[in-house]
Amino acid sequence: MEAPIGVIDSGVGGLTVVKEMLKRLPNEPIVYIGDDARCPYGPRSTQEVQEFTMEMATALSKMDIKMLIIACNTATAVALDEVREHFPFPVIGVIVPGARGAVKASKTGKIAVLGTVGTINSHAYDDAIRTLLPNATIHPLACPDFVPIVESGLYKSENASGVVKKGLVGLAGKDFDVAILGCTHYPLVQHHIQAHLPSKVQIISSAVETVFDVERILLSKNITRDDSSKVAPIFYTTGQTQQFLSIVEDWLAIKKPDVRHIML
Template structure:
């Protein structure tokens, strides 16, 4: 089926999922919406996040998508059930895949979750981890300063390293062997996060497991595209197309990016 897969995020963070999709599913058309103008979602009320998520999902439905990936942890935490009940196409979130990946990796059953304030307050990761590993000890930490670092393009800077070091200070002395990057923006800060955490801690991004879920759903629902050629993704942003393009080219390691404006 040659209809596109829709991907939505509060900004550029969902590009971490798109990057893995391009590697594993190069023949699948992708339409991405990043709501940069209203990012970050973490400090917003659940009602706002649900409204924004539904607006993006409705826009993608009008573009004829066959599946929706909510590549935003905050939106997944508060809006996944609402979106699933509203549309007939499959809808995939990123929290359960991230929790599964962490449970597979941990030896000590002690896991840190780094996420936005909204995701931590929702308890969604804590619940998902305990669903797969009831005996897990979870250290949940809101890191509200991280998303603005990525959205502003400062994620490679020494300043970002200092902000990350400070933001993770409260984990000093806590015991855990696995840390979930519970926001799709955070993999762009992975090197800084790795440097700030104790040596040997395994860092988990939900992107790999999420793409496994996408692949399984494509097969199970007979939605797979069997075209023999790669299809370049199309990106929409509610913010600056130039800024979005710069980050997309850098993170995805592509030569061109079709970035368009969308308004809500």
């Protein structure tokens, strides 16, 4: 099936999902919308996030996508069910896959969840983890300063290390062996996060686990693309194209990516 897979996010965070898709599903066309102009979603109201998510999903539905990935954890937490009810194509979120990966990886059942204020306050990860592991000990921590560091393109800077160190103070003294990156922006500062957590802690990215689900659904619904030729992804942003383009080039190692502006 030649139709593309749509990916939406509050900004550049969903590029971590795209990165995994390019590794595992290199022949699948991808169309991406990042709502950088209204990022971050974490502090916003549930109604706002639902409205913004629906606007992006509607825009991609007009591009005849065959599947939609809500690559934003905050949007997944509050808008997944609504979007699924509204559109005929499969819609995948990132929270259940991330929770599943963490439960598989944890030997102690003690799991830290790093996320935006919106994701943490929704308790969506707590619910997803306890559905799989009822006796789990969960340490949720909102890290609101991580997304702005990524969106500004400063995720490799020394300043980023300091921001991450300060953001993780709430986990001091807590016992856990797995930490979920419960925001798709966070893998871009994963090296900083790992440096400021105990060495025994395994980090789980919801992005990696989500692509396993994408692959499974493509096969089960027989909607994989038969053509083996590669198609370059198309990226849309509601914000500044140059900033978005520079992060795509750096994170995805794509030269001269096709980045366009979109009004929602």
